[in-house]
Amino acid sequence: MNASTTRTSGIAVLGFLLLTSGCVSQQTLKDYQDEVRSLREERTQLKKENRQLRMQNESYEVALAEANTMLVEEPEALAYDELDALGIDYRNQGGNFVISIPASITFGSGKAALTNQGQQALTVVAQTLLRDYGDGFFWIEGHTDSDPIRKSSWDSNRDLSVARAMEVLHFLVESAGIPDDQCVVAGHGQYSPMAANDDEAGKARNRRVEIVVHRPQA
Numbered sequence: 001m002n003a004s005t006t007r008t009s010g011i012a013v014l015g016f017l018l019l020t021s022g023c024v025s026q027q028t029l030k031d032y033q034d035e036v037r038s039l040r041e042e043r044t045q046l047k048k049e050n051r052q053l054r055m056q057n058e059s060y061e062v063a064l065a066e067a068n069t070m071l072v073e074e075p076e077a078l079a080y081d082e083l084d085a086l087g088i089d090y091r092n093q094g095g096n097f098v099i100s101i102p103a104s105i106t107f108g109s110g111k112a113a114l115t116n117q118g119q120q121a122l123t124v125v126a127q128t129l130l131r132d133y134g135d136g137f138f139w140i141e142g143h144t145d146s147d148p149i150r151k152s153s154w155d156s157n158r159d160l161s162v163a164r165a166m167e168v169l170h171f172l173v174e175s176a177g178i179p180d181d182q183c184v185v186a187g188h189g190q191y192s193p194m195a196a197n198d199d200e201a202g203k204a205r206n207r208r209v210e211i212v213v214h215r216p217q218a
Contacts, residue, residue: 078132080128082124082127082128083099083124083125083128086105086120086121086124087102087105088100088101088102088105088121088124088125089101089102093212095215096212096213096214096215097133097136097212097213098210098211098212098213099125099128099129099210099211099213100194100208100209100210101118101121101122101125101168101208101209101210101211102204102205102207102208103144103164103204103207103208103209104204104207105117105118105121106118106121106122106164106168106209107164107167110149110151110152110154110160111152112154112160112163112164112166112167113167114167114168114171119171119175122168122171122172122176123175123176125172125176125211126172126176126177126178127176129178129211129213130177130178133213133215135215135216136182136213136214136215136216137182137183137184137213137214137216138172138178138182138183138184138211138212138213138214139183139184139185139186139211139212139213139214140165140168140169140172140183140184140185140186140209140210140211141161141165141185141186141187141188141192141209141210141211141212142160142161142162142163142164142165142168142186142187142188142189142209143161143188143189143190143192143193143194143206143207143208143209143210144157144158144160144161144188144189144190144206144207145157145190145193145197145202145203145204145206145207146190146193146197146203146206147197147203156189157189157190158187158188158189158190158191159187159189160187160189161187161188161189162185162186162187163187164187164209165185165186165187165209166185168209168211169183169185190206193205193206194206194208
């Protein structure tokens with residue numbers, strides 16, 4: 001029994017004894033009633049504060065869980081000077097490490113044959129993957145802008161994106177030592193842009209091959 005309850009019980013007993021004895025004055029009765037009212041108000045306020053504290057604690061727990069999830073899904077990105085020097089972008093996304101290689105480095109316009117510069121860039125990319133993500137699965141994904149195919153043998157942007165992703169796969173496996181059974185190939189065409197296709201800068205960002213590193217589940 002807490003102090004507030006004990007105090008209330010004591011006052012209640014005192015009030016009962018005074019009332020039954022017939023020797024209580026009006027002032028004493030009023031004091032008793034005021035004290036009981038004050039204790040009831042105090043009890044109500046304590047219940048309210050306790051409820052607010054529980055709600056606040058629950059909100060903190062939710063916020064902490066969300067923060068922990070973000071830390072797991074989005075680890076701090078490493079710095080790769082060798083990729084920066086080549087103009088290759090990289091980022092953490094959805095818990096995966098993504099290397100984004102602009103088509104301007106790897107392919108000629110409307111073509112799916114790697115340039116010499118592209119081969120050199122992919123050699124560096126493969127070294128990075130083998131060194132830091134050797135146990136990962138590599139999803140090699142081709143992307144294009146939204147301009148329709150005109151001066152090319154490809155029927156669609158999706159066909160071109162698949163062909164480019166396959167070309168990257170062949171080089172990584174046959175020339176750079178990436179295990180074939182750790183690779184997946186996909187072609188998105190124009191359907192997964194990084195930027196609006198409103199101008200040349202946006203279109204250039206969308207023409208790319210990305211290597212998405214999926215780490216094995218623990």
